[in-house]
Amino acid sequence: MTDADIKKPVTTDAEAGRAESGEHTADQVLVSLGYSPELQRNRSTLHVAFMSFVLAAIPYGLATTMYYPLVAGGPVDIIWGWVAVSLIVICVAASLGEITSVYPTAGGVYYQTFMLASPQWRRLAAWTCGWLYVVGNVTITLAVNFGTTLFLVGCVNVFETPEGEGVLAGEPYQVFLIFLGITFLCNAVSSLGNKWLPILDTFAIFWTFAGVLAIMVCVLAIAKEGRHDAKWVFTHFEVNSGWTPGWSFFVGLLHAAYATSSTGMIISMCEEVQAPATQVPKAMVMTVCINTIAGLMFMIPLMFVLPNLQELALLSQPVPAIIKSAIGNPGGSFGLLVPLLVLAVICGIGCTTATSRCIYAFARDGAIPGSKWWKVIDHRLDDVPLNAMMLSMVVQIILGVIYFGSTAAFNAFSGVGVIALTASYATPIIVSMLNGRQTVSTGSFFLGSFGWFCNIVAVCWSLLAIPLFCMPTTVPVIDPTTMNYASVVFVGFIAISAGWYIAWGRKNYVGPPK
Known part of the structure; x- marks a missing residue:
């Protein structure tokens, strides 16, 4: 089979993408794109938007990574960095939405890259993009579950012993065991409760805004240690990272980039959406706009009651300490943190679900070692790619062991997730521009x-983000705990991808079926 045989005229796919709301069904469109429908289409436009919101999990995603902008620039980095990255990500979502309206498949940016690229190099381009997309999905899911673990430890430690220390020591083995429990829970709910997930995503929306409203009102009304004025909140810039001020601001953008990195993950759910060519693009853009507002609602009140920045810079999870400082007692503080913890678990479930579809879609084209196992759909569990989900879970657990060697593991996971997803999103956009x-x-x-x-x-954002998020948060790097291992993990996955391509893909991989 030649490359010319693989790809049919673009107009056929485009017409199919437009026609799904008319005489053709979404399943007929999928067949025209080369695949047999195997997953249940049980999500409407709102369900897609709600799941996209859950994948970003604002404000949870902002809470777990607030350490980075607090150290890098303080309130200015937190508020204006969030606004800047959100505006950029709206452009990313719009760009991906255009392409998804033509190619609405679970293969997402991987499939899109193959179909848009020139016959001479489409297989290599799709292979590279696909591996970036898979690695990004797996590591961002790992970062979410690991971040939930660290955040839970921080929340529990609003309660203190008589000596003034947190009640949970947070030893590496304790953190790892909690991480295992959260990972197992997310995989169990995702695999066993697939038909209930749209309801869970809908619940998460109302739960989130109720929790954000409660935090806003309580921290501003009580403000046990007083409030900053508006000028301080919106203009105070304080660097505690060791970087020069300008570069420090950019390094702190990992906070916002991590929270918005899931934007394109929802594309992997296209084959479970009733009208993906129209619903998914609209949902991606709409969700980023909603997330921008929700993020500001959450962060601005916290900036008004922010304690000493130098003291917060010593904490890996500063949000529990900020809320406790404002509320004044551990019980009330923990109560306000519960909505974030619940959202964190729901986010982990959503990421687990999207990642399993991503792996399944890549495996059905033979691009992952052992693809015949990972492309299997379990029809006993409401058509869930269970094997792909288990593969993702095992890889996450193996990578989680890194925490025993360095507490900077979460930084590596979140960094490589952002890098890989950002690069994968950029690939079909660049190819589309070249055409x-x-x-x-x-x-x-x-x-x-x-x-x-x-x-x-x-x-342009992708070109900045890739080297930016390989940087350590603080300098100088004096010990392994302050090193950023994102580049190491990223290069490791690239080596696996390249090795498999040389050993098998170069001669056997032909890409999607059309």
Whole structure:
């Protein structure tokens, strides 16, 4: 089979993507794209938007990584960094939405890259993008579950012993065991309760905004240690990272980038959505806008009651300490943190679900070692790719062992997740630009000349993010605990990908079925 045989005219796919709301069903569109429908389409537009919101899990995603901008720049980095990255990610979401409206499959950016690229190099481009997408999904899911673990330890430690120490020591073995429990829970719910997940995502929306409202009102009303004025909240810039001020601000953007990195993960749910060519693009953009507002609602009140920045810089999870400082007692503080903990677990379930679909889609094209096992759908569990989910879980647990060697493991997981996902999102966007955006112009979500602007912003962001989030948060690096191992983990996965391509893919991998 030649590359020319693999790819049919683009207009056929574009027409199929547009027609799904008319005489053709979404399953017929999927068949036209080369795949047999195996998953249940049980999600509407709102369900897609709600799941996309859960994947970002604002405010949980901002709470677990607030250490980075607190150290890097303080309130200015937290608030204005969030606004800046959110505006950039709207461009990323819009760019991906254009392409998804033409190619709505669970293969996501991997499939899109293959279909958009030139026949001479589409297989290598798709292989690279696919591995970046898989690695990003797995490591960001790992970062979510590990972040939940560390956040839970911080929340429990709002209660103190008579000596003034937290009641949970947080020894490496304790952290790892909690991480295992959370990981098993997320995989159990995702695999056994698939048909109930849209309801869980809907619940998460109302739960989140109720929790954010409670935190806003309580911390501002009680403010046990007083409040800063608005000028301080919106203009105070304080560097405690050791980097020069300008670069420090950028390093602190990992906070916002981590919370928005899941934007394109929802594409892997396309084959479980009733009208993915129209629903998924709209949901991606809409969710980023909602997340931007929710993030500001959560963070601005905390900045008004922020304790001493130098003291917070000593804590890996500062949000529990901020809330406790404002409320004044551990019981009330823990009560306000419960909504974030519940959202954290729901986020882990959502990421687990999306990641399993990503692995399944890549495996059915033969691109992962042992693909015949990972592409299997378990019809006993409401059509869940259980084997792919278990593969993801095992890889996460193996990587979690890194924590025994360095407490900087979470930094590595979150960093490599952001790097890999950002790079994978940029790949089909770049290929589309190289083609003059001819294919996306036939889609139902075409943005015209504004699409060019979004594409350029998305690519520039990717070029900045990849080296940026390999940097240690603080300098100088005096011991292994302050090192950023994201580059090590990233290179390790790239080596696996390259090795498998040389050993098998170069001769056997042909890409998607059309």
